[in-house]
Amino acid sequence: MKIAIAGLGLIGGSLAKAIKKNTEYTVYGYDISRDVISAAMAEEAIDYSIQPKEMGCCDLVIVALHPNETIDFILNNRENFKKDGIVIDCCGVKGAIVSAVEKPLSDAGVRFLGCHPMAGREFSGFSYSLDNLFEKASFIMTPTDDTKMSAVKEISAFAYRTGFAKCVVSSPKEHDEIIAFTSQLAHVVSSAYIKSPSLGKQAGFSAGSFKDLTRVAKLNADMWTTLFLMNKTALAAEVDHIIKALTEYRDCIAAGDAETLHRLLEEGSALKEKSNNMR
Numbered sequence: 001m002k003i004a005i006a007g008l009g010l011i012g013g014s015l016a017k018a019i020k021k022n023t024e025y026t027v028y029g030y031d032i033s034r035d036v037i038s039a040a041m042a043e044e045a046i047d048y049s050i051q052p053k054e055m056g057c058c059d060l061v062i063v064a065l066h067p068n069e070t071i072d073f074i075l076n077n078r079e080n081f082k083k084d085g086i087v088i089d090c091c092g093v094k095g096a097i098v099s100a101v102e103k104p105l106s107d108a109g110v111r112f113l114g115c116h117p118m119a120g121r122e123f124s125g126f127s128y129s130l131d132n133l134f135e136k137a138s139f140i141m142t143p144t145d146d147t148k149m150s151a152v153k154e155i156s157a158f159a160y161r162t163g164f165a166k167c168v169v170s171s172p173k174e175h176d177e178i179i180a181f182t183s184q185l186a187h188v189v190s191s192a193y194i195k196s197p198s199l200g201k202q203a204g205f206s207a208g209s210f211k212d213l214t215r216v217a218k219l220n221a222d223m224w225t226t227l228f229l230m231n232k233t234a235l236a237a238e239v240d241h242i243i244k245a246l247t248e249y250r251d252c253i254a255a256g257d258a259e260t261l262h263r264l265l266e267e268g269s270a271l272k273e274k275s276n277n278m279r
Contacts, residue, residue, distance in 0.1 A: 004028040004050050004058040006073055008036050011090050012064030013129030016045040021131045022163045036126045052077045064090045066223045067230055074101045078108040086151050088115040094142045094172035096230040111151040114142040114172055122218040139164040142172045180234035187224060190217040
């Protein structure tokens with residue numbers, strides 16, 4: 001199989017490395033930075049560089065760009081992709097991406113499948129990419145009623161061969177509703193938490209809890225602003241829910257209500273234990 005990856009940042013670069021590590025596929029890389037292409041060639045993450053107009057030779061094109069850039073790249077190059085080939089994206093929102101590109105690609109004779117590799121780091125760029133980033137990760141696919149099931153079958157096989165631990169099938173709407181809770185809300189909370197006026201006093205007083213809760217506060221503001229706003233309805237609902245829950249904690253702490261506080265803490269602990277058993 002010949003695979004082109006557009007965008008060799010953390011995700012695209014890690015996919016390239018994982019493909020080269022685990023398969024015999026030929027990997028072509030495209031990036032606007034010549035330095036990134038040179039680094040990817042030097043590390044043997046890609047076999048060749050490629051330009052969008054040349055991607056018709058590839059059976060699979062993986063677009064690993066930011067959301068708006070993903071839409072623009074796919075729409076601008078839909079006539080360059082292989083007829084009956086497959087194009088997938090890697091964005092953290094699916095509804096906006098799928099609705100923008102699925103039909104234009106279908107009209108061009110190209111199969112599209114919205115995808116989301118569920119892995120990441122607090123760092124970005126090819127220099128932080130890893131060949132084992134996806135070893136314990138889920139690979140989410142979001143077919144619609146118009147998706148050719150052959151694409152789901154082929155991409156599922158590709159994901160397992162590349163090293164993903166699990167493939168999950170969801171609708172774009174369900175994906176965005178769940179990801180608002182499991183990923184986007186965590187980034188909002190982490191960003192808000194670290195803005196405490198006590199931040200400058202934490203030296204010598206912080207351990208695992210502080211590290212865990214602040215890890216994803218370090219983020220790419222451009223990308224996450226777009227992701228949040230593309231999923232604003234679902235994310236705003238999750239923010240409303242956590243504000244309500246935090247208000248309950250605040251009120252019983254301020255009132256010295258040990259009984260209610262104990263109940264809330266017990267409920268949270270039980271839910272965490274339950275979630276551990278659902279993985």
